[in-house]
Amino acid sequence: MGFSIEGKTAIVTGAANGVGLAIARHFVDKGANVMLADMDEPRLHKECGKTDDDGNMRYFAGDLRERLTMANLLSATLDAFDRVDVLINGSRQMLPSDPLDIEDDTVPQLLEQNLMTSLRMSQLVAKRMIKQAKDQTEGQVGSIINLSSIAARRTHPELLGYSVSCAALDQMTRSMAVALAPERIRVNAVAFGSVMSASLKDTLKEHTSYRSDIEDHTPLGRIAAPRDLAETVQFLSCDGAGFVTGQILTVDGGRTLLDPVAAPAH
Template identity: 30%
Template sequence: MEQLLQNKVCIITGAAQGIGKAIAEQFAADGGIVYACDRQPNSMNEWSEECSRKYVTKVIPLYFDITDTVEVKNAFMAINKKEGKIDALINNAGVVFNKKLGMIVREEMELMFKINVIAVIEMIQLAARLMARNKRGSIVNMASVTAMLGSPGQVAYSATKGAIVSVTKSAAKELAPSGIRVNAVAPGIIKTERFTELYEATGDKIDERIRRIALGRLGNPEDIANACAFLASDRSSYISGQILGVDGCASI
């Protein structure tokens, strides 16, 4: 049976842990040639070798800072030269500071916009130029349910994800003539290592949050990975400019 992403060259940022790692592994399981990117040197070497053997594909770790335009360009150009194409870019890497409106500081806001928005736009620019040569490609950005619904203590973070919603819709229209689709996944509350750390640190009562989720559970990284795999595949070939909520029907 043909795999969902068979022989597709896929770039995934923030792949060393959490949602990004789940996306990378799912893409490998679906037959993709996976370039797993992160800024932490050697953080994925052993895992990528295991995935390559397990799924009989290539999972290649790459280490660079997504805010460094030169490093990003060099990485993308090297991938394109080696593989002859780039089929999918998953802009997963991001940063969050959960603080009340009166407590968030300028440096934190600037860093979130630098990583969550500016770096994403620059990577879309680079990937789109390379994808346009083959008149096809899929870009999936990581938004958040907070962009649509809002969330106390996440004003600045929500603003960055609201920007990603706008970037996605505008880029989809601009890049459509080149055969490039642009969509976004908007996760709800996903149980990752980072999520656990945040809730332990703040003492928030997660049971109250779960009660607001119609499906009655937290999301798993695999839920997001499956959505990204679908949007990166040819099965979504007529879908672009969409924001796919993966939130268990949450009201947050």
């Protein structure tokens, strides 16, 4: 089986920057056909440049909270590559919450963005995977990977909405894994902590003490590189992980093994 993803077709949402972009680039480098999706069209165009109709990378811009946009994304992927084998739900948002403010609407907002978008996209793509594999009698039919966070298991009141949405996403992952197992579609999630993305780099410039805080609370003693996440997602996408489903794979350098009360929020 091996760990190659060459020739597979993947949709990566939230792909205009950060972890989503790193995963998309990694998949392209490994020979997969990749559709990058995000609502930030200028950033997508900047990162992807002029795509070649014969190449293995395309991009699609739109608000994936809209069902029609999701359908158009799938159609664009099929027009470009004829099929879809992997869905990476990386469209996510983090906003601060005030747990005592009754007017604070971040919980429903983040549930819609981080949970419902991933659920609806998974349902849509799973139906396509089942349809395209109707004559396939063995082997995996598809892989769905949700990008989650260790915030789902930690208690930071100022991240109430984000934590709740990630916890819900983890449970959705398990439920969908059981529901889609008879169709030979695997569903997993990757829960990560701090990743050295462009936004975190900016934060560390403004708050220089944060780096040592994070590293001191991480047994492996460093902040994750985007490649750490990309390679984990590659593993979950490949045939070599064909018996792995319903798992929340934590990639945090051991951070959640330490006392969460003493650990920083960032």
